[in-house]
Structures are given as structure tokens and as C-alpha cells.
Amino acid sequence: MQKDVEKNIRKILADPQLTYPQRLKELAAAAENTPDPVVLTEEAQWFVDRDIVFDMGEGNAPYRPRYVLPDYDKFMKQGSEFLMLEPPKDIWDAVSNLLILYRHVPSVIGGPVYIGHIDRLLEPFVKDEEEARHAIKIFLTSVDRTIGDSFCHADIGPYDTKAGRIILELSAEMQRPVPNMSLIYNEHTSDDFACKAIETGLVTAKPSFVNDAMYTADWGQNYAIVSCYNALPIGGGGLTLGRLNLKKLADICENREEFWKMLPKAVAAQCEQMDKRDTYILEDAHFLENTFMTAEGLICKEKMVGMFGIVGMAECVNKILHLVKPEERYGHGKEAEEFALEILDKIHEQVTAYKPKYGFFAMHGQVGIATDTGVTPNTRVTVGEEPPLPEHLLFTAKTQKHFAAGIGELFPFEETAKKNPEAVLDIIKGAFKENMRYFSFYSKDSDVVRVTGYLVKRSDIEKYDAGQASLDASTVLGAGASKGLRIFERSVRNV
Amino acid sequence: MCKYGLVNKIIPFSCVDGPGNRSAVFFQGCDFACRYCHNPETQKVCESCGVCLKCCPTGALSMENGRVIWDSKLCCGCDSCIQACENHSSPKVRQMTVEDILAEIRSALPFINGITVSGGECTKQHAFLVHLFREIHKQGKTCFVDTNGQLDFRKMPELVSEMDMAMLDVKAWDMELHKKLTGRDNKIVLQNLDYLAEIGKLYEVRTVIVPGWMDEEETVRQVARRIAAYPSVRYKLIKFRPWGVRPPMDVETPSDAYMEKLAEMARTCGVREIVCT
Numbered sequence: 001m002q003k004d005v006e007k008n009i010r011k012i013l014a015d016p017q018l019t020y021p022q023r024l025k026e027l028a029a030a031a032e033n034t035p036d037p038v039v040l041t042e043e044a045q046w047f048v049d050r051d052i053v054f055d056m057g058e059g060n061a062p063y064r065p066r067y068v069l070p071d072y073d074k075f076m077k078q079g080s081e082f083l084m085l086e087p088p089k090d091i092w093d094a095v096s097n098l099l100i101l102y103r104h105v106p107s108v109i110g111g112p113v114y115i116g117h118i119d120r121l122l123e124p125f126v127k128d129e130e131e132a133r134h135a136i137k138i139f140l141t142s143v144d145r146t147i148g149d150s151f152c153h154a155d156i157g158p159y160d161t162k163a164g165r166i167i168l169e170l171s172a173e174m175q176r177p178v179p180n181m182s183l184i185y186n187e188h189t190s191d192d193f194a195c196k197a198i199e200t201g202l203v204t205a206k207p208s209f210v211n212d213a214m215y216t217a218d219w220g221q222n223y224a225i226v227s228c229y230n231a232l233p234i235g236g237g238g239l240t241l242g243r244l245n246l247k248k249l250a251d252i253c254e255n256r257e258e259f260w261k262m263l264p265k266a267v268a269a270q271c272e273q274m275d276k277r278d279t280y281i282l283e284d285a286h287f288l289e290n291t292f293m294t295a296e297g298l299i300c301k302e303k304m305v306g307m308f309g310i311v312g313m314a315e316c317v318n319k320i321l322h323l324v325k326p327e328e329r330y331g332h333g334k335e336a337e338e339f340a341l342e343i344l345d346k347i348h349e350q351v352t353a354y355k356p357k358y359g360f361f362a363m364h365g366q367v368g369i370a371t372d373t374g375v376t377p378n379t380r381v382t383v384g385e386e387p388p389l390p391e392h393l394l395f396t397a398k399t400q401k402h403f404a405a406g407i408g409e410l411f412p413f414e415e416t417a418k419k420n421p422e423a424v425l426d427i428i429k430g431a432f433k434e435n436m437r438y439f440s441f442y443s444k445d446s447d448v449v450r451v452t453g454y455l456v457k458r459s460d461i462e463k464y465d466a467g468q469a470s471l472d473a474s475t476v477l478g479a480g481a482s483k484g485l486r487i488f489e490r491s492v493r494n495v
Numbered sequence: 496m497c498k499y500g501l502v503n504k505i506i507p508f509s510c511v512d513g514p515g516n517r518s519a520v521f522f523q524g525c526d527f528a529c530r531y532c533h534n535p536e537t538q539k540v541c542e543s544c545g546v547c548l549k550c551c552p553t554g555a556l557s558m559e560n561g562r563v564i565w566d567s568k569l570c571c572g573c574d575s576c577i578q579a580c581e582n583h584s585s586p587k588v589r590q591m592t593v594e595d596i597l598a599e600i601r602s603a604l605p606f607i608n609g610i611t612v613s614g615g616e617c618t619k620q621h622a623f624l625v626h627l628f629r630e631i632h633k634q635g636k637t638c639f640v641d642t643n644g645q646l647d648f649r650k651m652p653e654l655v656s657e658m659d660m661a662m663l664d665v666k667a668w669d670m671e672l673h674k675k676l677t678g679r680d681n682k683i684v685l686q687n688l689d690y691l692a693e694i695g696k697l698y699e700v701r702t703v704i705v706p707g708w709m710d711e712e713e714t715v716r717q718v719a720r721r722i723a724a725y726p727s728v729r730y731k732l733i734k735f736r737p738w739g740v741r742p743p744m745d746v747e748t749p750s751d752a753y754m755e756k757l758a759e760m761a762r763t764c765g766v767r768e769i770v771c772t
Contacts, residue, residue: 430606
């Protein structure tokens with residue numbers, strides 16, 4: 001054990017592909033992993049040992065929630081006593097205060113996974129448009145270069161604002177993967193603003209569109225999209241993310257009967273692990289007592305939830321039902337669809353009935369990790385097996401119902417869509433009416449592309465693969481996923 | 496009568512056939528024979544000569560009672576039959592009812608602004624289109640007509656009243672050049688241009704730029720002058736491209752710079768929205 005730790009640390013110390021902040025983070029992770037993992041019951045451990053239940057490698061001694069969502073609106077109103085910041089008076093104060101607070105927002109990545117509804121935060125300070133553009137450009141550049149992780153997420157919308165338009169224009173101009181971005185879309189979003197967002201998205205793969213009606217029904221209006229496409233309450237966050245690998249669960253089951261017997265046990269195992277890890281963060285690490293954000297009312301215990309993730313639905317259904325014919329496989333056949341929906345209903349029922357010590361658990365469609373091979377993210381149809389786009393959209397929407405903590409699918413479009421953003425908007429409007437939660441898209445020719453939920457630059461992946469360090473930690477994950485999940489081979493939509 | 500339409504192809508989603516996302520229905524049959532036609536297989540109705548049977552690699556084509564039958568399940572979509580056809584037709588054309596078409600675009604309906612009927616020349620089946628449009632309108636969707644204007648719209652009042660908008664090709668301004676390019680004169684086309692614009696049902700005029708085969712500058716100028724009085728009408732200038740053209744034409748695809756020059760000409764004449772593609 002000791003030898004391994006030392007070897008690992010020595011490797012991190014000298015790894016040429018790590019920048020200094022990335023090296024620090026890796027060293028912290030190595031330290032965090034020196035204690036043994038949180039102790040589970042024998043039954044739960046059985047599923048963990050088989051990688052069916054996975055703690056996402058968040059660390060053996062979790063000392064902060066996976067995702068923290070400070071109430072930035074409150075912060076803008078009150079400033080911060082601890083950080084010695086007055087409430088901002090102009091656009092320069094505003095961006096400076098935000099950038100300072102970001103340094104103090106913990107999460108499983110190096111920086112914040114949520115940086116606020118940035119158009120709403122900055123709009124009151126947009127007086128002179130050119131000055132605002134200058135300030136926002138400095139702001140976005142700073143976020144990209146210092147946070148360096150495309151799990152860092154900004155929200156905009158639903159209203160058409162000057163700040164929102166400046167943010168979209170700069171995003172198209174800068175073509176950087178950080179921050180990831182979502183447009184909260186509802187009946188107040190004008191077609192004109194939505195089309196501007198689509199034009200931006202076809203250049204730089206962001207923003208994605210959020211079906212606000214559905215998430216408001218789950219959380220009320222005070223939620224945000226963070227990280228890939230996680231939906232969580234503002235003023236709290238997601239304590240841990242557990243991941244149930246349905247493919248691996250199916251691998252140990254011969255038929256439906258066995259699967260139905262094992263599923264509740266696996267769900268229970270994951271609930272137990274999440275519950276214990278959540279408790280560790282709050283009781284052993286005293287996270288909330290140890291941050292000024294609690295004292296200043298930016299976060300509170302009541303708004304902390306656990307995220308129950310799943311992956312590999314496609315493989316699970318195909319394996320258990322022995323589906324070989326293309327027209328019968330997951331995403332195509334009726335039986336496959338019914339079975340998948342039944343699995344989701346069962347998981348949802350059990351997860352919502354579970355009463356953890358803190359908060360509650362909400363379902364999340366996990367997007368995969370870099371080392372996954374042959375496991376399709378969340379409830380998606382496997383790359384290469386996508387049905388025609390209309391059927392694909394309808395199918396995807398049906399599988400997204402229970403995922404209050406976020407789920408997303410993404411659609412690459414041909415160049416021609418750039419000349420007719422209204423066409424993409426028609427598709428998004430239709431998808432949202434069919435109860436799709438979240439819609440990501442990009443143009444197949446863009447340099448910035450969406451891997452599974454986060455963004456990378458193709459050109460950065462090429463450099464990383466050639467052995468160079470990358471500013472953006474997500475590039476490292478993207479380099480893995482481009483091989484393991486064949487992300488660059490996703491079916492391109494010719495509308 | 497007009498219970499069936501002759502349909503060459505249906506594309507569930509298209510972003511190049513009118514406003515927003517549209518299902519495009521391509522009808523069979525056209526009285527023009529444009530030299531640069533990109534889908535010449537839509538021009539004529541199948542004569543069941545059987546030439547295509549021999550080249551089908553999957554046995555999807557057969558002859559029954561003197562008629563060529565196409566089995567969509569066996570078809571691999573290689574289009575060898577279309578290449579072999581000497582009649583500018585296709586064995587894959589289907590007789591479809593309004594219900595058949597609706598069933599085929601059912602899953603696309605939530606995601607489209609409407610449908611566009613194209614071809615071939617769809618107005619040759621105008622009576623069928625009227626029925627189709629009534630049903631599509633019941634779904635709350637719009638109906639656009641993509642036409643080369645070879646039939647007089649004033650003589651198709653039911654279609655005019657049932658359609659939302661038309662998109663009209665003006666292939667050349669000079670009558671002789673038009674004849675050389677398409678086999679027909681453009682008298683009715685130009686009458687349709689005025690008529691559709693006057694009644695507010697002209698969404699867009701399109702001209703394919705084929706240098707050496709037409710009076711492109713004169714065409715653009717004259718069309719632009721006509722539509723400048725109707726600010727909502729768009730003018731779409733399309734580069735000649737060699738895809739699908741049989742036999743191949745010795746024409747170079749016009750440069751972006753030349754297209755921009757033509758667009759500028761139209762703009763000077765007062766056209767508000769010009770799209771080059």
C-alpha cells in the first residue's frame with residue numbers, strides 16, 4: 001500500500017502532461033485516497049467489487065460535495081464579509097467579485113461546476129455596451145484560462161438581454177470549450193434570441209437548450225444546469241454522484257427473471273453507498289461548518305441532494321432480451337422500449353422511496369467516464385445504431401422522464417443548418433413538447449465539439465495525444481472518450 | 496380522381512426547402528427537361544420497360560402483369576436502377592394516398608414547421624395537393640409549394656387558396672435561352688412570378704446560376720426588379736453543382752465572388768433578403 005502511494009505520487013510529480021494546477025489536484029486526490037473507502041455492508045460491497053455500483057472515483061474521503069451551487073444572485077446583492085467585497089457598483093466590480101468567489105467554490109473538479117446565470121448577474125451593470133463587452137470578454141477569458149475544465153457551466157436565458165447577446169457573440173468569437181453553457185428555454189424566450197443561440201451553438205457547440213417547464217416542475221425556478229447537464233437546486237448542490245452500470249448488471253444476469261431479482265439489490269447498494277458518502281461529507285468532514293458560504297447564506301444543508309446516476313441502458317436491454325436484429329434492438333424495437341421504460345420506472349420508484357440521512361436522491365443520466373468502453377451513456381442509443389432523427393427524438397424523450405437531476409442527448413448537424421437556425425429551433429420546440437429535457441447540438445465541422453456532455457477542442461485532443469499538456473483538464477477525458485465511445489463517429493444529421 | 500399522388504421520395508426533415516424545419520415530398524413528373532436537372536429521375540412516369548430489373552443487386556425489382564414492382568424491404572438504396580433508367584424515371588415511385596403520406600411523416604410532425612411539396616413538378620398533381628394540404632393544415636402545419644411555374648396558378652384557384660406560400664424557380668429570363676435550357680418557354684413562369692407576388696403568396700424566387708447556359712445577370716436583374724416591390728420576398732441564388740446531372744455538363748461551379756456580385760446586383764435593385772447557396 002505505502003509503496004504504491006509513493007510510486008503514484010512520484011508519477012504525478014513529474015508527469016509532463018499535467019499543468020501545475022492539474023498536478024496539485026492530482027496530489028490532493030492521492031492524499032484523499034490514502035484512507036480506506038467508506039465501509040459498506042457486505043451486500044452493497046458485492047456490487048461495488050463488480051463495478052456495477054461506482055462512486056465515480058470521487059475519492060475515498062469526500063471532504064466536499066461533488067457539485068456546489070452558491071446563490072450568486074444573493075452574493076451580488078450582499079457582497080461578502082469573509083471575502084471583504086462590497087456589492088458591485090459597475091460591470092468591472094461585478095466581474096471581479098464573481099471571479100474572486102469562483103476561487104472559493106469547491107467541487108470535484110478544480111474549480112466551480114456552476115458560475116451562475118451570468119446574463120442575469122451582469123445585465124444590471126450593462127450601461128455602455130462596448131465597455132460591457134470588454135469586461136465580459138475579460139471575464140470569459142479568465143474563466144476559460146483559470147478554471148480550465150469544461151465541467152464548469154454557465155447558465156443564460158430565458159430572457160433576451162443585452163448581456164445574454166454579448167455572451168453569445170463572444171462565445172462564437174472565442175470558440176473555447178470553457179465555460180460549458182445552457183440556455184434556459186421557455187415561453188418567454190423569443191425566437192430571435194433562440195436563433196442567435198442556435199447560430200452560436202452551430203459554431204461552438206454551446207449553449208445547449210434546457211426544457212425549463214420540466215425542470216421547474218421538478219425543482220421550482222431556483223435550479224441551475226451545472227457540469228455536463230446536471231440539474232440541481234441553487235443554494236445547495238449535489239453531494240455525491242453514484243453510478244449504476246446497467247450493462248455490468250446485465251452481464252451477471254441470464255434472463256429477465258434474474259435481472260428483476262438483482263436490480264433492486266443493486267439500487268439498494270448504490271443508495272447505501274451514496275447515503276454513507278453524503279453523511280461523511282457533512283458529518284466527518286464538516287463541510288458546511290467549514291465554509292464561509294454557509295455563514296453568508298450562499299449554500300445550506302436543506303438544498304443538498306444526492307444524484308443517483310445510471311449508464312448502459314442500451315447494452316442492458318439488448319443483452320437481457322437477446323436482441324440481435326437491428327429493427328428489434330434498443331432505440332428501434334417496441335419490446336426494447338417497453339422493457340427500458342419499465343426498468344426506469346422501477347429504479348425511480350425505489351430511489352424516490354429511499355430516505356437518506358440528508359436530503360433526498362434524484363435520478364441522473366450519467367454521461368460516461370473516459371475509460372468506459374462498450375457502455376453507452378445514460379439512456380442513449382448506442383453510437384452507430386441511431387434510428388432516423390424523428391424516431392430518435394421521440395424515443396429519447398420517452399426515456400428522460402424520471403431524470404430530475406439531469407440527462408441529455410446531443411445531435412450533430414450538417415453545415416447547411418447554419419443558414420436556417422429556425423429549422424433547428426423547430427426541432428427543439430418539438431422535442432420539448434415531447435418532454436425531452438435537454439437538447440445539445442453542434443455542427444460536425446466545428447473545432448469545439450461536445451464529447452458526451454462536456455466540450456473539447458478537437459485540436460487540443462490532437463495535441464494531447466501527441467504528448468503535450470493541455471490547459472483544459474477535460475481534454476484528457478475527451479481523448480479517452482474519442483476512442484472508447486467513438487464520439488467522433490456519431491451520426492450526423494442532415495436536415 | 497386525384498385519390499393518389501405519385502411520390503418519388505419523402506424526406507422527413509429538410510432545412511433547405513422553405514422556412515424552418517420541413518418534411519419535403521417530391522412528386523413524380525415534370526414537363527420541363529432542364530439540362531442541369533439534379534434529379535432527372537423525377538421527370539417521367541415509369542413505362543415499365545424492365546431495363547432496371549437486370550441491374551438490381553438485391554432482387555428488389557420484379558415484373559408483375561407487365562408492371563415493374565419495387566420491394567422497399569429488399570432495396571439497398573444503391574440507386575443502380577435510377578442510373579440504368581433511360582426514361583428519366585424511377586421504379587421506386589409510389590402511388591400514395593393522403594393517409595399514406597401522413598403515416599410516413601407522422602413521427603416527423605412534432606418537429607416540423609410544415610411540409611414542402613416539390614418534384615418533379617408538384618403542381619401537375621394540383622388536385623391531389625389540395626387534399627393533402629387540407630389534412631396537413633388540420634395538424635396545424637404549413638404547406639409550401641416548390642414549383643418551376645410551368646402551370647398557370649390562376650387556373651388552379653383551389654391550390655392557391657389552400658397553399659400557404661410558393662417558392663418559384665425562374666431559370667432564365669430570355670425566352671429562347673429558357674427554351675434551350677428547359678425545353679419550354681417561360682411565358683407562364685413569368686406570369687406566375689407577377690401573380691404570386693401580387694397575391695402575397697410568393698415566399699422565395701430561386702435561380703440556379705449556370706454560366707454559359709443562361710443570361711444570369713439579366714435574369715437576376717429582372718427578377719430583382721419585379722420582386723423589389725414586395726419586401727418580404729426572398730431571392731435565392733443557387734450555384735450550379737454537378738451532382739446528379741446526366742449526362743455530366745462541362746460547367747464550372749460559379750465562385751463565391753461571382754455569386755456575391757450577382758447578389759449585390761439584386762440588392763442594388765432593391766431586394767431585401769438574398770441567400771446564396
